Amino acid sequence: MFDSYVINVATQIIIQAIAAYGLNIIVGNAGQISLGHAAFVAIGAYSNAMLTTVAGLTFWQALPISLVIVGIVGLLCGLPSLRVHADFLAITTIGINFIVVAVFQYTPFFGGSMGLGGIPSVHMFGHPLRAQGFFLLCVVIMAIVMAICWLFTRSWSGLSCFAIREEETAASSMGVSPVRAKLTAFVLGTMIAGLSGALYAHYMKFISADAFSFPFSVTLLSIIVAGGLGTFWGPLLGAVILGVMPEVFRPLVDYRMFLYAAILLLMIRFMPGGILGGSTMLSIKNLAKRGKTAKGGC
């Protein structure tokens, strides 16, 4: 169908998009800034890697356990963090990222700085999935994640998150418990990150902690900001743009970080709501169609 290079890039884009969908729930829907999302991708990746290599489970047996582990860690990290606001929350989540990476990097149990290798392929119907099959699996899982996000924005839980994002004091006087709403978003978002991590581990077959360090969190945040915070298609669009760009501009590889920074600054100045959000060209049509409301978007 496609050559393996295209499949490779596309698979990585989809895996990043899944993580970005998780982050979009936390930042876009509930309005809680997180700069440590990569930590939860890491926990999902390491859980699934350990459960399949050390405990000998299959991908499908390990996955639910990994998601529960990520969810619990997310809950424990969220409980103290979500009591602080804005800049403090940003700093706290950066801290979580560094701690989690350090734990994986310096604990021999997790392979230390050598990382973890020998992660088995994902099997389906008794056969190992090759590049194309794995890509299709990622697409299906992303579709499921998108459906979960769509359902979430239409549930009372999701609505309570929008209310918290818009005006926390008013929301709490309308019966919304701020802690509960934020934690719901945080745990759901981190579990989706864990799912992305599990796919990443079985795609790469080898993981090491530095892949999940702080710059990856920034990349994920850039994806959702570029695509449009809190929008339905934003994370996918952002992941495609940020994933394809480095391939297209491969000759300019030395200037990649410079380009990212320039694009982010220009976006913040001219399109603060992202490509799909706020008052940009693409969304004006969109807004009119939706009767000027903001179903799950800003």
Next chain:
Amino acid sequence: MSDVLVSVKNLSIHFGGLKAVDNVSFDIHKGEILGLLGPNGAGKTTCFNMISGVYKPSSGQVFLDGVCTNGLPPHKMAAMGVGRTFQVVKPFAGLSVEENVIVALGMPHYGKFASSWRFWNAKPSRDAAMELLKMVGLEKEAQSRAGLLPLGNLRKLEIARAMALKPRLLLLDECFSGLRHEEIQVIEDLIYKIRDTGVSILFIEHNMKVAMSLAEHIVVLDHGRMLAVGIPAEIQKNPAVIEAYLGKGGDSDAA
């Protein structure tokens, strides 16, 4: 009017050395409109914040229908039937007017795991929201962004939102400030209409004329203390109140 809904007993709160509210006591009867008056910094909004659960009193109690509510957070107070508006309006600016009301309609769902995963965008909640918007006269604005409404409509929206909680007590924090005369009239009528459904209303107001015509009873605060309690006609003649508002021997026309 022997039924007491809210009983405020010796309520005090200190912020460091500042006694923002000091030993305040009053009752709100069922279906009564009570006005809370006083000059700037008298502790009116602080009193509100203690009744609605934003602050925990340093001493004293608030009883709602005989139940002490001290220490309950705002979202629990909302569930107990206390709805409120804000002095500085706090709409969910990015949501539509209708969605603003639906947020409050969801109050029974937020605490329960199972029902918090149901759809909010269903017909029953939309219909209920529309009914409330009709009551306050915002049905035409239902689909516009709340952040784009003018102040008068935002004050109406806040009342609709509070009423979506089916409250027993409605707290209105300066819901007339910044409004034109005609708008004040509309909201005044709305308050009577709400009172007639059996809801007790406690309002804070700066404008003496409006407060006098609206309230059945008035509590006047000054520097955190109770200055006077009574029916409007008594309050108007009370020398301590006149002094607090106009100063000693003052002849300005504070309205």
